[in-house]
Amino acid sequence: MTDTLITNVRLLDPANGLDQQGELLVRDGKIADLGAGLGRPDGAATVDGGGAVLCPGLVDMRAALGEPGFEYRETIASAAAAAAAGGITTLAALPDTAPAIDDPALVHLLVARGAETGSVDILPYGAVTRGCRGEEMAELGLLREAGAVAFTDGTRAIGPARLMALALTYARGFGCRIVQHPEEPSLADGGAATAGELATRLGLPAIPAEAEAIMVARDIGLAKLTGGAVHFAHVSTAEALELIRCAKDQGLSVTCDTAPPYFDLNETAIGNFRTYAKLSPPLRRDTDRLAVAAALADGTIDAVASDHQPRDVDDKRLPFALAAAGGSGLATLLAVTLAQVHGGGLDLADAIALLTVRPAKLLGSAAGTLGRGQAADLCLFHPERAWRVVSGELPGKAQNTPFDGRALEGRVLGTWKNGRLVFGAAEETA
Amino acid sequence: MNHPPRHLLQIEGLYPPQIAAMLDVAESYVLLNRSGKTQRDLLRGRTLINLFFEDSTRTRTSFELAGKRLGADVINMSVSTSSVNKGETLLDTAATLNAMHCDLLVVRHDQSGAPAQLAQKVDAAVINAGDGTHEHPTQALLDALTIRRRRGRLEGLVVAICGDVLHSRVARSNIHLLTTMGSQVRVIGPPTLIPPAAERLGVEVFHDMKAGLQGADIVMTLRLQKERMARGLVPSAREFFRFYGLDAAKLAWAKPDALVMHPGPMNRGVEIDSAVADDPARSVIREQVEMGVAVRMAVLDLLSRRSRRND
Numbered sequence: 001m002t003d004t005l006i007t008n009v010r011l012l013d014p015a016n017g018l019d020q021q022g023e024l025l026v027r028d029g030k031i032a033d034l035g036a037g038l039g040r041p042d043g044a045a046t047v048d049g050g051g052a053v054l055c056p057g058l059v060d061m062r063a064a065l066g067e068p069g070f071e072y073r074e075t076i077a078s079a080a081a082a083a084a085a086g087g088i089t090t091l092a093a094l095p096d097t098a099p100a101i102d103d104p105a106l107v108h109l110l111v112a113r114g115a116e117t118g119s120v121d122i123l124p125y126g127a128v129t130r131g132c133r134g135e136e137m138a139e140l141g142l143l144r145e146a147g148a149v150a151f152t153d154g155t156r157a158i159g160p161a162r163l164m165a166l167a168l169t170y171a172r173g174f175g176c177r178i179v180q181h182p183e184e185p186s187l188a189d190g191g192a193a194t195a196g197e198l199a200t201r202l203g204l205p206a207i208p209a210e211a212e213a214i215m216v217a218r219d220i221g222l223a224k225l226t227g228g229a230v231h232f233a234h235v236s237t238a239e240a241l242e243l244i245r246c247a248k249d250q251g252l253s254v255t256c257d258t259a260p261p262y263f264d265l266n267e268t269a270i271g272n273f274r275t276y277a278k279l280s281p282p283l284r285r286d287t288d289r290l291a292v293a294a295a296l297a298d299g300t301i302d303a304v305a306s307d308h309q310p311r312d313v314d315d316k317r318l319p320f321a322l323a324a325a326g327g328s329g330l331a332t333l334l335a336v337t338l339a340q341v342h343g344g345g346l347d348l349a350d351a352i353a354l355l356t357v358r359p360a361k362l363l364g365s366a367a368g369t370l371g372r373g374q375a376a377d378l379c380l381f382h383p384e385r386a387w388r389v390v391s392g393e394l395p396g397k398a399q400n401t402p403f404d405g406r407a408l409e410g411r412v413l414g415t416w417k418n419g420r421l422v423f424g425a426a427e428e429t430a
Numbered sequence: 431m432n433h434p435p436r437h438l439l440q441i442e443g444l445y446p447p448q449i450a451a452m453l454d455v456a457e458s459y460v461l462l463n464r465s466g467k468t469q470r471d472l473l474r475g476r477t478l479i480n481l482f483f484e485d486s487t488r489t490r491t492s493f494e495l496a497g498k499r500l501g502a503d504v505i506n507m508s509v510s511t512s513s514v515n516k517g518e519t520l521l522d523t524a525a526t527l528n529a530m531h532c533d534l535l536v537v538r539h540d541q542s543g544a545p546a547q548l549a550q551k552v553d554a555a556v557i558n559a560g561d562g563t564h565e566h567p568t569q570a571l572l573d574a575l576t577i578r579r580r581r582g583r584l585e586g587l588v589v590a591i592c593g594d595v596l597h598s599r600v601a602r603s604n605i606h607l608l609t610t611m612g613s614q615v616r617v618i619g620p621p622t623l624i625p626p627a628a629e630r631l632g633v634e635v636f637h638d639m640k641a642g643l644q645g646a647d648i649v650m651t652l653r654l655q656k657e658r659m660a661r662g663l664v665p666s667a668r669e670f671f672r673f674y675g676l677d678a679a680k681l682a683w684a685k686p687d688a689l690v691m692h693p694g695p696m697n698r699g700v701e702i703d704s705a706v707a708d709d710p711a712r713s714v715i716r717e718q719v720e721m722g723v724a725v726r727m728a729v730l731d732l733l734s735r736r737s738r739r740n741d
Contacts (some may be wrong), residue, residue, distance in 0.1 A: 073488035195626045195627075197624070197627040197630040197631070200625040200628060203543075203562050203599060208626075317547075319539065319542070320543045321543075322564070
């Protein structure tokens with residue numbers, strides 16, 4: 001394999017505190033060297049980065065792939081294409097598929113299918129309960145052995161306190177996190193929008209914001225009780241974040257992520273019954289959105305995940321309360337996160353850390369850094385280049401973006417997986 | 431109304447002159463109906479489809495009569511929503527209706543927002559005849575017409591809306607219309623049946639009938655569905671009646687000449703006592719039904735003006 005030298009880039013690697021102009025040399029799919037003034041080895045191909053930012057390939061810690069079972073929504077191949085276009089080279093896949101990822105063979109399947117794409121590593125979540133049905137615990141140990149990085153029932157909350165306590169206790173033995181969809185089911189079931197004036201005006205069944213905080217409070221208590229590690233997915237409310245902040249201050253094993261809609265959009269995005277903005281948890285009031293943005297900046301939130309939930313037109317073209325919740329998010333993950341940087345609330349390096357090394361560490365993955373000898377998983381992006389999100393023109397199959405029509409700054413120019421260019425028009429010159 | 435709206439999907443967002451103009455036109459149809467005449471040339475050759483995804487005899491009949499009095503060809507379609515793919519039915523039906531070139535489409539659906547979604551897919555003017563717990567605009571218009579004819583105005587009146595506000599599209603449309611026209615609106619009900627942030631709709635919230643009815647010019651009662659009791663939002667019908675059912679004793683807390691209204695169909699002995707409902711001195715419930723036909727004639731007239739002008 002020949003060498004590739006990526007020149008004229010701003011090297012950004014939050015894991016190593018690196019932020020400088022320079023070059024990066026790829027050899028045999030790995031990062032051979034990086035820094036300023038690297039010589040060009042004989043026969044190396046050169047890519048002119050044009051002054052853009054070169055950072056580790058993004059690590060998305062939460063995405064639904066549609067496969068197996070929902071191939072009409074998204075396949076692993078189509079999700080991989082969307083991920084590559086979004087600069088994502090590592091992706092943790094949710095287990096609430098059909099069948100659910102509750103058997104070691106299915107974990108192997110996902111890893112293998114990811115490898116087939118050549119552009120994205122799939123880190124499978126294992127199901128906490130068989131079939132993600134919320135009844136009996138799945139074979140966490142065997143799933144772990146097969147390669148599951150953590151356990152969750154996906155978009156389904158682990159409802160009974162006893163079951164959650166059991167899972168936290170048992171998973172502790174394997175050093176694994178339980179990832180919770182924090183929503184008290186008896187308050188959230190049947191709801192379509194966050195409780196408040198807008199839901200009342202639209203006559204939509206509502207989910208109180210407290211449904212999240214109540215579940216977070218309970219699970220923090222259970223983490224304390226069991227010594228287990230709990231991770232809250234797509235946290236969306238000020239109250240829940242405050243609870244998590246306190247738990248972290250107490251030194252408990254509590255972490256959380258959020259997704260771009262929760263710091264970029266508020267409930268008004270559902271406007272006149274726009275089902276593409278129907279998400280789970282629902283979009284919240286603007287005070288909650290601002291609290292999520294603040295928690296990104298102060299470090300309470302450990303990662304930004306795409307929370308990619310592919311849906312097709314038939315899932316969404318229904319009366320609002322009956323339409324499927326969920327938005328596609330792979331292609332917009334970076335640019336919407338960068339909006340926080342442009343808005344002045346977040347450092348660029350912190351934003352990239354939330355998209356790379358921090359989620360990688362949560363998942364026990366070595367990805368998300370630019371260390372010498374590491375796999376050359378790279379993302380080249382221009383932080384200011386503008387584009388507009390248009391449903392129907394997004395890469396991949398799932399076009400159900402809640403950001404339809406949103407103008408964004410920050411465009412991925414090239415994505416490399418193991419040193420191979422898997423997305424972008426970056427020109428290689430010999 | 432030089433620029434009538436293309437559809438009538440909700441009251442929220444309408445301006446006072448638009449509402450006043452609709453009521454004025456409706457007023458003229460009250461007189462026409464009472465004279466026993468019809469205007470069968472107005473909508474001659476036009477097709478009105480009553481598309482009901484939810485059972486309703488009264489509203490459908492009212493629209494049917496309104497359409498026929500104006501000379502439209504009226505077709506009633508009842509679509510079962512008990513099938514699994516409710517929404518598929520909705521959009522498939524939209525495509526079907528579009529192919530039939532219907533002019534006016536009256537839609538009732540058990541899901542909030544369904545008529546609005548339909549309106550994006552069809553060429554016909556869409557009239558929301560009640561969608562989920564969202565709005566029921568013609569009911570609010572007929573209620574306003576009833577009040578305006580009895581009291582000569584809407585502005586400054588104190589209107590108390592009592593009962594299951596949470597699930598009531600009638601309450602929402604009435605709140606929007608009456609607050610827009612300058613009435614003072616109160617909602618009264620147990621806290622479990624008052625929607626979150628109700629006061630943000632510009633109403634005063636009461637949980638006590640005596641306090642809420644004080645000084646009321648109009649008392650509107652809402653239908654309480656048995657299903658609400660099954661879901662535990664109120665413990666029993668008799669408890670609800672004890673605290674919120676409108677009987678003569680409670681009505682005495684309102685102004686001495688306060689009018690009693692109900693969108694029907696009534697649950698006698700649950701939200702309203704028969705003695706009150708049938709008291710000709712106070713109850714205008716039958717008049718509401720009469721106004722309903724006139725209001726729907728006015729809406730059909732106004733919404734078809736755009737296409738009639740293009741003929």
